[in-house]
Amino acid sequence: MEKIIGVISDTHGLLRESVRKKLTPCDLIVHAGDIGGNNILQDLQKIARVIAVRGNVDRDYESGRLNSAEFVEIGGHNIYVLHNIGSLDLDPVAARLKAVLYGHSHRPSIGHRDNVLFLNPGSAGPRRFRLPISIAYIRIIGNKLLPEIIILDE
Numbered sequence: 001m002e003k004i005i006g007v008i009s010d011t012h013g014l015l016r017e018s019v020r021k022k023l024t025p026c027d028l029i030v031h032a033g034d035i036g037g038n039n040i041l042q043d044l045q046k047i048a049r050v051i052a053v054r055g056n057v058d059r060d061y062e063s064g065r066l067n068s069a070e071f072v073e074i075g076g077h078n079i080y081v082l083h084n085i086g087s088l089d090l091d092p093v094a095a096r097l098k099a100v101l102y103g104h105s106h107r108p109s110i111g112h113r114d115n116v117l118f119l120n121p122g123s124a125g126p127r128r129f130r131l132p133i134s135i136a137y138i139r140i141i142g143n144k145l146l147p148e149i150i151i152l153d154e
Helices: 017-023 038-045
Strands: 003-008 028-031 049-052 069-074 077-082 099-101 109-113 116-120 133-141 144-152
Touching (some): 017 144, 038 049
Parallel strands (some): 099 116
Antiparallel strands (some): 109 116, 133 144
16 A cells, blocks of 8 residues: 655745645645744644654744654654755665655755665745756665655746
């Protein structure tokens, strides 16, 4: 049975209608920080269950109470979420992680190191420089994690 994780980051207080639509089929939404307002998480929770971490701009009451990192288990896969990959303070292999999800740079990327997926969905919020507006999906099919960056035409 396939599960879809929607991965989003760096909304900075803006939840675009195109992002909402793309997240509709998701079983879980992971927000990798720089949320920019409690209303963003409330709106995302209307779509699917949300796991979120605090980014460097998240200082309001609710998002300021979020953890700076979270472990998530879905479909038998252990996933670690944080905002800034530079703050990664554990060994993903020793921690038996299948994936590390992060944001902060606004640059979407998919990579693998030692059979661990490293995924940055890019920024779904206000455009920064000439970087794309993007989110990501991780499709879980059995023991496979299939990542995909989704560039939104905005």
